[in-house]
Amino acid sequence: MTRKSRMIFAAAIGAAMLIGGASVAFAIQDTSASLRASGEAGEQADGYLGIVGSGSAALRAQVDAVNIQRRAYYTDLAAKRGARIEEVAATTACELLRSKVGAGQYYRLPGDVWRRRAAGAAIPLPGYCG
Amino acid sequence: MMRTILTQGLFLSAAFSLAGCVQVAAPDKPIEINLNINIKQEVVVRLQQDVRNLIENNPGVF
Numbered sequence: 001m002t003r004k005s006r007m008i009f010a011a012a013i014g015a016a017m018l019i020g021g022a023s024v025a026f027a028i029q030d031t032s033a034s035l036r037a038s039g040e041a042g043e044q045a046d047g048y049l050g051i052v053g054s055g056s057a058a059l060r061a062q063v064d065a066v067n068i069q070r071r072a073y074y075t076d077l078a079a080k081r082g083a084r085i086e087e088v089a090a091t092t093a094c095e096l097l098r099s100k101v102g103a104g105q106y107y108r109l110p111g112d113v114w115r116r117r118a119a120g121a122a123i124p125l126p127g128y129c130g
Numbered sequence: 131m132m133r134t135i136l137t138q139g140l141f142l143s144a145a146f147s148l149a150g151c152v153q154v155a156a157p158d159k160p161i162e163i164n165l166n167i168n169i170k171q172e173v174v175v176r177l178q179q180d181v182r183n184l185i186e187n188n189p190g191v192f
Contacts, residue, residue: 077181092184096185
């Protein structure tokens with residue numbers, strides 16, 4: 001192997017790693033958004049994603065993975081602000097219901113069933129959301 | 131005599147096995163899961179900005 005071919009080889013490996021890393025980052029980046037967009041999962045007023053239908057094992061695994069991360073963030077913020085985890089989670093849900101659930105996507109309010117957000121209409125938020 | 135007992139036994143076991151069946155009727159309305167949320171509005175207001183930052187900084191999770 002000449003010096004030049006070694007350099008090309010190293011550059012190729014570097015490029016492959018970059019592309020691979022970027023696609024992994026992208027996959028993580030849009031997990032919640034794509035789960036909501038699939039119509040198989042929706043946002044709940046308790047601050048976690050829920051499965052709308054029966055849900056495949058793969059879907060459940062994805063939703064669980066997101067919810068575990070959410071729980072960790074809620075726990076962390078609750079400790080920092082002297083609040084309960086449920087309070088941080090419910091506050092987050094208010095924001096997610098307000099800004100992240102798109103038209104045609106699913107959400108579930110306390111004591112209610114899954115509903116789809118109508119096009120051009122805001123979700124009727126629980127009173128505590130302010 | 132033996133035959134009567136046998137027949138009765140069969141009936142009895144049939145009755146028991148039927149009783150053991152769990153009757154599953156299709157629900158006539160969607161399943162409702164109560165998400166019990168106990169929070170005051172002032173707490174929501176206090177946490178709101180932190181929560182907005184949290185969502186913004188973690189787009190995959192939220």
